[in-house]
Amino acid sequence: MTTTVTPPETKTPAQEQKRSRLPKSARAGGTLHAGPVAYAILALFTIVSLFPLVWTAIAASRDNQRLAETPPPFWFGANLFNNLEIAWRDANLGEAFLNTTIVAGVSAATIVFLSTIAGFAFAKLRFKGRNAMMLIVIGTMMVPPQLSVIPLYMMVAELDWTDQLQAVIFPSLVSAFGVFFMRQYLIQALPDEIIEAARVDGASSWRVVWHVVFPTARPAMAVLGMLMFVQAWNDFLWPFLVLTQTGNPTVQVAIAGLGRGYTPDQSLIMAGALLGTLPLLLVFAIFGKQIVGGIMQGAVKG
Numbered sequence: 001m002t003t004t005v006t007p008p009e010t011k012t013p014a015q016e017q018k019r020s021r022l023p024k025s026a027r028a029g030g031t032l033h034a035g036p037v038a039y040a041i042l043a044l045f046t047i048v049s050l051f052p053l054v055w056t057a058i059a060a061s062r063d064n065q066r067l068a069e070t071p072p073p074f075w076f077g078a079n080l081f082n083n084l085e086i087a088w089r090d091a092n093l094g095e096a097f098l099n100t101t102i103v104a105g106v107s108a109a110t111i112v113f114l115s116t117i118a119g120f121a122f123a124k125l126r127f128k129g130r131n132a133m134m135l136i137v138i139g140t141m142m143v144p145p146q147l148s149v150i151p152l153y154m155m156v157a158e159l160d161w162t163d164q165l166q167a168v169i170f171p172s173l174v175s176a177f178g179v180f181f182m183r184q185y186l187i188q189a190l191p192d193e194i195i196e197a198a199r200v201d202g203a204s205s206w207r208v209v210w211h212v213v214f215p216t217a218r219p220a221m222a223v224l225g226m227l228m229f230v231q232a233w234n235d236f237l238w239p240f241l242v243l244t245q246t247g248n249p250t251v252q253v254a255i256a257g258l259g260r261g262y263t264p265d266q267s268l269i270m271a272g273a274l275l276g277t278l279p280l281l282l283v284f285a286i287f288g289k290q291i292v293g294g295i296m297q298g299a300v301k302g
Contacts, residue, residue, distance in 0.1 A: 053277065059270035083271035087139050087258055091245075091272055096254035097279070103165055103239075103250060104232035107172040112173055112225045119182025120213045124195060134183070140176045149241065156242055163247040166284065168239050172232060185220040186213070217229055226287070230280060251276045 061080035062073050087093065121127075122134050152171055161167040190213065198208045214221070236252040243249055245257035255272040258265070 022178045026053030056270050056274050056277070060267060060274045062267055064265050064267050066261070071231060079267065080271075083267050084275060087268050087271040087275060090268070091254040091258050092249065093251065093254055093272070093275055096249045096251045099165060099248055099252040100233055100252075102167050103172075104229045107167050107232045108229040110173045111175045111178045111228045115182045115220055116213065116217050118179045119184075119208060119217075119233050120190075120209060122179065122183045123186040124190060124192065134180075137176045137179050141180070146237070149238065153241060154237075163244050164244055165243075165248055167242040168235075168250065171238065172235075175228060178228065181224055182217060182220060186217060189220070190216045222287075226283075229253050229283070233280060 045247060057080070058076055059067055060083050061077040063077070063079055066073055066077065122130060122137075156162060156167045194212055194216075198212050203211065223298060227289050234252065235250075236256070239250045239253050240256060245254055248258075255269070255276055258268050258272045
């Protein structure tokens with residue numbers, strides 16, 4: 001028996017010279033490093049992104065008279081904590097935070113649950129009219145939400161839900177974007193072979209959803225939940241129409257009643273806006289790394 005030995009691949013001098021001119025990051029096994037231009041661009045985008053938040057904090061630490069002067073202040077004053085205390089008391093932000101947490105939490109959890117099930121159905125199940133129904137779901141995303149305000153308000157008034165939290169919760173329990181998002185994720189991340197193996201083992205459809213779909217879709221579910229929570233927290237138009245500042249306000253409705261008068265108190269308004277933003281910043285600071293890690297884990301598995 002003879003053994004065939006394959007000679008090592010040789011490169012021509014031209015190929016070696018071309019490879020030597022490449023940066024280390026472009027060669028096989030090289031580590032990517034950002035250059036000074038990349039760091040400058042990232043620093044510029046970071047400054048531009050943080051400027052609105054920093055300016056809100058600066059304005060909240062000043063008084064209304066100083067904010068009206070030219071040029072405006074570009075550093076913090078001494079009234080920050082005093083303005084925050086007044087805004088918290090005048091806008092009844094304690095109750096508003098509780099109401100908004102309930103609305104955003106219930107809406108986000110329900111959207112994630114229903115969107116994952118519907119996304120799995122559109123991605124992996126075969127049924128008549130699947131593509132047409134998916135087109136209808138996508139089509140609803142193109143309709144401006146302002147067009148549904150009047151009929152939706154008539155329904156809420158008929159049910160006597162005005163100034164009650166269910167008037168804000170029920171219209172936001174489903175999301176066409178959530179269904180589309182989960183469908184696109186599960187198409188790539190959930191192989192058909194895993195579903196077929198579960199079927200062979202005798203798993204029912206609901207057992208496949210609980211033990212196969214949900215664990216696979218966990219990274220996308222975390223991202224969707226975060227997006228929907230932020231959207232519900234920042235929603236203003238519909239809660240402003242069906243809720244009042246003195247009844248069951250959300251954070252945005254409560255802040256809308258701050259600083260009213262012949263001359264609006266901009267410092268109090270900025271203080272309320274800063275208080276309304278802090279919970280979202282806290283959520284991102286705590287769970288941001290886990291969410292990004294989950295996305296990368298799901299991408300590798302897919």
